[in-house]
Structure formats: structure tokens, C-alpha cells
Amino acid sequence: MQTRGAYRTPDGLPHVDRARLESTLLTLGEIGRNPETGGINRTAFSVADLEARRWFISKLEAAGLTIRIDPIANIIGTLPGTDPGKPSLVIGSHLDSVPEGGRFDGALGLMIALELVHAISDLDISLRHPLEIVSFSDEEGGLVGSRGWIGMLNDDDLNRQYGGRTLRQVLREMDLDPDDIDRARRAEGEIAAYLEVHIEQGRVLEREGLQIGVVEGIVALDEYEITVTGVANHAGTTRMADRRDPMAAAARMITGVREEVLRLGGNLVGTVGRLETEPGAPNVIPSVVRFTIDIRDPSHLVLWRALSNLHEHFDTIAREEDVEVAWRTLAQIPPAPADQTVMQALLDAAGRYGYRHKVMPSGAGHDAQSVAAIAPMGMIFAPSVGGLSHTPAEFTRIEDTVASADVLLQALLLLDERLP
Numbered sequence: 001m002q003t004r005g006a007y008r009t010p011d012g013l014p015h016v017d018r019a020r021l022e023s024t025l026l027t028l029g030e031i032g033r034n035p036e037t038g039g040i041n042r043t044a045f046s047v048a049d050l051e052a053r054r055w056f057i058s059k060l061e062a063a064g065l066t067i068r069i070d071p072i073a074n075i076i077g078t079l080p081g082t083d084p085g086k087p088s089l090v091i092g093s094h095l096d097s098v099p100e101g102g103r104f105d106g107a108l109g110l111m112i113a114l115e116l117v118h119a120i121s122d123l124d125i126s127l128r129h130p131l132e133i134v135s136f137s138d139e140e141g142g143l144v145g146s147r148g149w150i151g152m153l154n155d156d157d158l159n160r161q162y163g164g165r166t167l168r169q170v171l172r173e174m175d176l177d178p179d180d181i182d183r184a185r186r187a188e189g190e191i192a193a194y195l196e197v198h199i200e201q202g203r204v205l206e207r208e209g210l211q212i213g214v215v216e217g218i219v220a221l222d223e224y225e226i227t228v229t230g231v232a233n234h235a236g237t238t239r240m241a242d243r244r245d246p247m248a249a250a251a252r253m254i255t256g257v258r259e260e261v262l263r264l265g266g267n268l269v270g271t272v273g274r275l276e277t278e279p280g281a282p283n284v285i286p287s288v289v290r291f292t293i294d295i296r297d298p299s300h301l302v303l304w305r306a307l308s309n310l311h312e313h314f315d316t317i318a319r320e321e322d323v324e325v326a327w328r329t330l331a332q333i334p335p336a337p338a339d340q341t342v343m344q345a346l347l348d349a350a351g352r353y354g355y356r357h358k359v360m361p362s363g364a365g366h367d368a369q370s371v372a373a374i375a376p377m378g379m380i381f382a383p384s385v386g387g388l389s390h391t392p393a394e395f396t397r398i399e400d401t402v403a404s405a406d407v408l409l410q411a412l413l414l415l416d417e418r419l420p
């Protein structure tokens with residue numbers, strides 16, 4: 001491997017070391033790799049995840065950071081700033097993967113963060129703000145580590161199972177005190193800005209031939225369970241006119257979700273992912289059909305409009321089919337907008353390099369979403385080849401990875417200047 005270190009082009013723009021960044025990505029990509037499929041199996045607190053954590057800690061230490069493990073097992077490496085008492089600039093992402101996941105989800109963000117620390121040292125840059133690199137625990141299981149930062153963990157989280165052990169037990173095995181997770185909370189004002197690079201996990205950037213997506217915010221997400229109740233009856237002897245068939249009604253409602261989402265357009269997406277029927281026999285008209293709706297948009301207002309239209313539409317169908325319909329809320333997650341100053345720094349940085357970019361929402365949840373509750377947040381996306389993610393086929397080109405790293409480095413320097 002030929003590394004030359006980070007460098008500046010004659011126009012003064014800093015560039016990261018491509019070979020070094022590629023090499024750390026490859027090394028991490030060996031930890032938890034299934035040799036048969038190439039899939040990454042680094043689910044939170046598995047043997048492979050623990051190995052990745054140790055490896056990452058050693059890399060951060062070698063880069064000169066001071067390491068602290070917070071009460072929810074987030075790894076935090078700190079580089080002091082030159083102005084005492086300033087809040088931190090924080091760059092985060094995650095080491096854990098889904099089962100048979102890819103090499104880039106989470107890993108890309110942390111390997112770029114590590115490369116930035118090296119680049120800062122190569123280029124003799126001193127930041128006024130302290131810099132923190134954070135690997136959040138169990139992102140894939142529901143933003144566990146980052147929710148710890150905003151005081152949103154509860155007993156359900158602590159009792160969750162990880163390979164036969166509860167999170168409580170896992171934390172104890174790591175010499176952490178599960179009754180102490182409240183102390184993982186970060187105070188408002190402690191973080192000057194939070195930055196994260198993540199793979200896009202979609203095809204917007206690829207389709208438009210772009211290298212960088214500057215995230216304007218993480219979408220609002222609502223989940224509902226719809227129960228349609230009719231009357232169970234014999235499939236052979238009940239005339240069509242005499243039926244109160246919840247399946248026929250549910251079918252119209254499910255099609256209605258798609259039609260309404262397409263009609264409103266924009267960034268709105270809607271999914272029916274689960275369907276259950278009672279009693280579920282081929283020769284019985286069902287008594288009950290249940291299905292879920294997952295609906296997301298960057299704007300609360302758009303979500304609200306879609307949902308109120310769907311409510312009305314479902315009521316009409318229920319009347320026509322002579323069945324009952326009931327909604328139950330499973331989740332309502334508010335949107336997490338990016339901070340304007342942070343977003344501007346990312347846009348300015350992308351513009352200076354001439355990297356092709358656009359502003360876009362994030363349809364997936366990320367640790368940035370939690371942190372946005374207590375600190376100014378900004379995110380960028382690197383293109384996913386074929387839009388694939390959570391599969392061994394997940395891939396992001398090194399040129400695009402380098403572009404993201406350069407932009408993050410430049411944005412970090414701009415924010416260090418611009419933020420109070």
C-alpha cells in the first residue's frame with residue numbers, strides 16, 4: 001500500500017489519503033466476514049462486533065485520541081481543541097451490522113472519521129474545538145447508543161436479548177453499570193455540531209450521477225396497524241351479496257395506500273409490510289384482517305395530509321364493504337431536520353471541490369436523528385451502487401468515499417471557524 005498522507009492541492013483544499021482510507025475499510029471488512037457469502041455478521045455485541053470495537057479503539061489510540069467508553073458502551077475518542085472550554089465537534093456512526101450485511105453501512109462513516117484524524121495530523125491542523133469520534137452501540141437494533149445520549153433508553157432496551165444475554169448482562173460483562181445509563185446523556189450545549197457520513201442505501205444519487213447527498217433532514221415516520229373486522233362465514237355457501245368480507249376491504253385499502261402516496265408524490269413513501277388474517281383458512285371468509293402501514297416524509301404536514309386522506313378513504317371502503325376499520329398507532333417518529341449552519345458548511349465544502357451534489361432527505365433512521373434532539377446535526381450520503389444495502393452486495397466506490405471524506409474534512413474546518 002502506497003500512502004502519501006493527506007495533502008493540499010495548490011488551491012489550498014485539503015484531501016484525504018485514498019490508499020489509507022481504502023486500507024482501513026478493507027481491514028474492518030474482514031471482521032465478521034462470512035467467507036462463503038462475503039456477508040458481514042457483526043451484530044451488536046457479538047464476538048465479531050467486540051473484536052471490531054477493540055480494533056477500532058486501537059486505531060483511535062494510535063491516531064492520538066483519548067478513549068472513553070460511556071455507560072451505554074459507546075466508544076468516544078477525543079482530540080483536545082486549542083480553545084479551552086469549547087463544545088465539541090462530533091463525528092459518529094456505527095460498527096455493528098445486520099446479519100449478512102455489507103462492508104459499508106456504518107463502517108464507511110467511522111473509517112472516514114478515522115481518516116480525518118490522520119489528515120488533521122498530516123496537515124498540522126489544530127482545531128479550536130475538541131474533536132470527538134464516536135462509535136455508537138447497536139445502531140441496527142434501534143439507535144440504542146445514540147438514544148442513550150438523549151436519555152431515551154428504558155427497561156425494554158435493557159432487557160433486550162443479544163445472543164441469549166440481556167443488554168444489562170452485556171453491559172456488566174463490559175464492566176459497565178446498566179443502572180448508570182442515564183449518565184450516558186449528553187447535555188445540550190456540549191456539542192457544537194454533529195456530523196455523519198453514511199451510505200445512501202437508495203438509488204437517487206446513482207440515478208442522477210451525483211457523488212454527494214447533503215441531507216436536509218431525516219424523515220418523519222409513522223407506523224400503524226389497521227384492523228378490518230367482518231364476519232367469518234363458509235366460503236362455499238355464502239352468496240357474494242351476503243358477505244362482510246374484511247379481506248376484500250383490506251385489499252382495496254392496501255391498494256389505496258399506494259395510490260394515495262403516488263398521488264401526493266414528492267419524497268413521500270408508504271409501505272404495507274405485514275398482513276395477517278383470522279382464521280386464515282382457505283375455505284373460510286376471514287373474520288379479521290390486520291395490516292401495517294409504514295409512511296414517511298420529510299414534512300409532517302405531508303404525512304398528515306396523506307393520513308387524513310387515507311382515514312377518509314378507508315371509512316368509505318368500510319361502509320361499502322360493510323366491515324369495521326380501526327387504526328392503532330405503532331410508532332410516530334418526528335422528523336429530524338439538519339441544522340442550517342452545518343448543512344451550509346457541507347454544501348460550501350462540496351461546492352469548493354466541485355463534487356456533484358444535491359440536497360436530499362434521508363428516508364432511513366440514523367444515529368444523527370437521535371443526536372439532532374440535542375445538537376446541530378448535518379449528514380452526507382455517499383452513493384450506494386445499485387441502491388443496495390443490508391446485503392453482501394452493498395458497495396460504495398472508493399472515489400465517492402474519498403469525495404465524502406474530503407467534504408467532511410473541509411466542512412469540519414469551516415465549522416471550526418464559523419461556530420462560536
Ligand SMILES: [Zn+2]
Binds near residue numbers: 105139198
Ligand atoms: Zn447504518
